[in-house]
Structure formats: structure tokens, C-alpha cells
Amino acid sequence: MTHNKFSNYLTFIARWIAILFPFILFCGNALVDIAISTIAVLFLLNCYLKKDYKWTNNGWFVAALTFWGYAVLRSFFTENPTIALASTLPFCRFFLFAAAIAFWLFKDIKTHKPLFLSLILCISVVSLDAIFQYIVGFDFFGNIPVDNSTYVRLVNFAGKQSIGITLASISFLSVAHFIDLLNNKDSSYKQKAISISFLL
Numbered sequence: 001m002t003h004n005k006f007s008n009y010l011t012f013i014a015r016w017i018a019i020l021f022p023f024i025l026f027c028g029n030a031l032v033d034i035a036i037s038t039i040a041v042l043f044l045l046n047c048y049l050k051k052d053y054k055w056t057n058n059g060w061f062v063a064a065l066t067f068w069g070y071a072v073l074r075s076f077f078t079e080n081p082t083i084a085l086a087s088t089l090p091f092c093r094f095f096l097f098a099a100a101i102a103f104w105l106f107k108d109i110k111t112h113k114p115l116f117l118s119l120i121l122c123i124s125v126v127s128l129d130a131i132f133q134y135i136v137g138f139d140f141f142g143n144i145p146v147d148n149s150t151y152v153r154l155v156n157f158a159g160k161q162s163i164g165i166t167l168a169s170i171s172f173l174s175v176a177h178f179i180d181l182l183n184n185k186d187s188s189y190k191q192k193a194i195s196i197s198f199l200l
Helices: 003-024 029-050 059-075 081-105 111-138 163-183 190-198
Strands: none
Touching: 003 029, 003 081, 003 111, 029 081, 059 081, 111 163
8 A cells, every 4th residue: 555545544534533523522531532642643644654744833833842841841840750741741642633633634625514514413413412301301322411409410422511511612613614604705695594594
């Protein structure tokens, strides 16, 4: 297999993981970490194959790398360097994941559509699931909301009490996309109508 074919294979796998990532966010921290780490590793491997490291000169990445390096250095001066390093060393996966999204998987605006369709579908499914469990008393997977006598906390697909904050965080991305469509002169009337409907 040539480098180009292998690179295309890596891109295909990583892009699908990224497209499904909104749903993965509601399936527990373990799957989220696996997805982020996998994309980060595939990104570095693809950069090695393509010999493409221009993205490392980007300002925000340099700032993130500097912060990470400082955190790693500080770990040596803590009471338990082993535990500290175990926490700080893997932290780089987050900004490598962000770099993979920005400079590899979705750097072309034409590739944004599948990701935002996934976001919209995820928001719709999770919202329906939240309404369903609020009315019925359990979600689509049989998870029961947490009842603390004074309030009821809805749960995500993994049974964790984070459905609200996660839903809010991914909604910002969809709102940003629809605002961009409204401001884009090349957007069709249909796209603008859908954007207005979603924002309302």
C-alpha cells in the first residue's frame, strides 16, 4: 500500500470518528477519550506520511504546546511527580485533536456539511430522548433520571448526569454554522430558511 492510499485510509477512519463524535459525547468519558486519542494518533501518523508540519506554526497551537510544556515541567516539582505526569502528558491529545479537526479533517469548507448534519441529528435525537425520559421516567435505553427528592436530573445514554451541559456545548457549534449560512451570500433561500427556523 502506497503512502497516499494509506493516508486516505487514515483520513476516512478519522473523519467518520469525528462525524460520529457528537453522539460519542453522550456515551461516556471512556469512549470520548478513545475517540479523541485515536484521531490524535492518526493525525500524527498522517502528518508523518505526508511530511506536513506547517500547522505546528499556528499561533494557538504554539500557545497550547507552550502551556502543555510548562505543565509537564511543573509536574516534576510536585509531591508525586508520577501521578502528575500521568495527568499532564496525555493532555496533549486535546489540542492534537483540535488541530486534526482544523487542519486535516475539515480544513475545506466543503467537508463541513457531514459534521454539521451529525450535530443537528444528535441535538434532535438527544433532545427527544430528554423529553421522553422527563415524561415517561426513563430514556430510550432504559436509563432512569437521578431523583434527589428536591430535583430530578436527566441522564445521557451512559446514565451520566451531563446531558444538559453537553447538549448546550454542541449547540453552540450548530448555531455558529447557521449564522454563517445566513451571512453567506452563496447560501440558498432554503438553507437560510432552515437556519432561521433552527435559531428560532
